[in-house]
Amino acid sequence: MNIFSVLLKNLRMGPATLRFPEEVPYPKGFHGPVKIHTEKCICCGMCAYVCVSGAVRVAEHKDNCEWVYSPGLCTFCGKCVSVCPVEALHMAAKSAPSYFNTKALDEVHLVPYSPCPECGRPTPPVREVLRAKAFKGVAPNVLVKSLICQRCRQKDSQRALVSIQVKGEPPPSRSDK
Amino acid sequence: MSWEKVFFALLIFPGLLYAVPTAWLMLWLERKFRARMQGRIGPPFYQPFFDFVKLMAKRRVLRPSFDSIFMMGLPLVSVSAGLLALALLPISSDSRGFAGDLVLLVAFLEVPSLCSVLAGFASRSIFGQVGATREAILSITYNLPFLTAIVALAYSAQSLRLVDIAASPAGGVRALAVLTICLCLPVKLRINPFSVSNAEQEIYSGPATEFSGPQLAMWELAHGLEWVALTGLVVCLGLTFRTGTWIGDFAIYTSLSLVLVILLTILATGTARLKIQQAARFYWRWGMGLSLVALILGVFPDIERFIR
Known part of the structure; x- marks a missing residue:
């Protein structure tokens, strides 16, 4: 195909750039930040055990357990999701927003005993x-x-x-x- | 030429006051049109101006004193040469010029390229040196057909005065010579397919690699002025008539320059960078061929009459 016909086609089609609120659709099975269903969690700590970057931590207290997640540390490998015995974890379909402070997106969820x-x-x-x-x-x-x-x-x-x-x-x- | 006219040409039209906004407009048009042909949105029209202001506000990098004199001085010389070249262009029909202004114009048009070579070496960057070497080689390459075409024009008009050349009747010599000058435009402006000296994927910006802040702003401005001056030269020499009114000349000159910018942008967007040998072969074969034919026709006008 002649390059100039390609250029002409581009001129006629207009820019392919998406303006800010629009975005490219995320692919199926995208590894976004980890989300938890606290009503399914059993506080077993497997997620924290397999986490290579220390993004997921589980702290046990007297009458609840704390599930702490730092997307700033996460490598989005999905290992915690695959080892969870009760399928309490899943990964968001979109990426985390950009931020300056590494702790800005940290999440703390309490699982009541x-x-x-x-x-x-x-x-x-x-x-x-x-x-x-x-x-x-x-x-x-x-x-x-x-x-x-x-x-x-x-x-x-x-x-x-x-x-x-x-x-x-x-x-x-x-x-x- | 009276002093008032000289100052008017230098500072207002087609000098500083007209040329600088036009330079920014041309830089923008080139970027915008290229972006659109590549399916991008492209910058808003005030972008080159904002770039200039932002670069002017940046801190200067401290260098050894001699280097710093060179690195500040060369872009300034380049900008002034561009303005001086523009002031010499016979845009309006009432401009008179002086004997020999063609030689001066050619010299001024070559100054930015020369400054760029010197700047590349003065910056002591390896990329700057490679870019400067390439620029120097290319300068020899394209100046041969460019100067031959200018000589052919001057010979056929029997004058070294730009006004006389612009007023000389249209003919084979003039068409061929202007075509040769057109061929030399992409390499003089360092755009694709002859962007050998500032090949960004290989040697960053070539000679301008080490430049930043106000110095880089001056280079950008000099480059914009080169656009204005070179497209203006082609329009002045290629256009065989003048409207007679100042406004008419101005409108035709500006609009044709912008059309040339668009044509050059299409060329730059549609082609890939050539090697320096390929560029040299192109100019010494096709450029030289065209300009030599123009020169022969200019020296022996009987041949053209015979062909007709």
Whole structure:
């Protein structure tokens, strides 16, 4: 094709530049900043564990856990999203805005703990997704124990050990089968 | 020429007051039109003026005293040469000129290129030196056909006075000579396909690489004035008639200069940079060929009459 016909075509078509509010559509599966659904999070800390740049941090407190995210540090690799066992994380479809201060876009999300059904102390929440995955095919009397806190779970297993080894009772069945 | 006329030509039209805004207008037109042909929006029309103001406000880089004299002086010389060349152009029919002003004009038109070579070496930058070397080689290359065409024009008009040449009857010599001068425009303006000396992808800005602030602003202005002077030269020599009124001459001169700018921009946008050997071959083959034919026709006018 003749270059001058290309130039003429460009002249006739007008500029291809997009004015500011318009933007080029982002591709499907674009890796934007990480977003969290706090109502799905179980505070397991896997996201913080796999994060290479330290952009995701999880801090546990007495009655909630803090999910802290710094887009300024993030490399948008998507590893945290892929390892999240409950699919609480996803990546935004658009890139983060530009900013001068590295901490300007930092996000802090609180994941409230739910009370333990036995002792009432706040405990990291256990979601249905996780129960369906981790306690698959478990007897209902054991499934109830999945919601209890770490202390109660330790107490419970101690009690079971005592009843088996000291009192000679048969172990409680783990499965329906 | 009376002193008032000299000052009018230098400071008002076609000198400082007319030339500087026109230079900015031409620089803008070139950028804008190129952008549009490349599918971009391009700068607003006041952009070259803003560039100039911004560069003038920048801090000067401290250099050894001798270098700094050169680097401030050369762009200023270049700008003044452009203005002086413009003042000599026989735009209006009532301008008289003086014997030998053609030689002076050619000399003034060559000064920016010479300054650019000197500036490239004075800046002590390796890119500046490469650019200056290329500029010097190109200057030899295009000046051969350019000067031959000027000689042919002068010979056929039997005068070294610009007014006489502009008033000489149209003919083969004049057409060929002006065509040769047109061919030399892209290389004199350092635009594609002959932007060898300021090849930005290879040697940054060539001779102007080390220049910044007010010095660079002066270079930009000098380049704009070169646009005005060279397109003006082609229009003055190529146009065979004058309207007789000052306003008419002014309008025709300005509009034809802008048309030339657009044509040169189309050429620059549609072509890629040539190697220096290719550029030299082009000018020594086609440029030289055309201008030699013009010279022969000018020296032996019987040939042209015979052909007709």
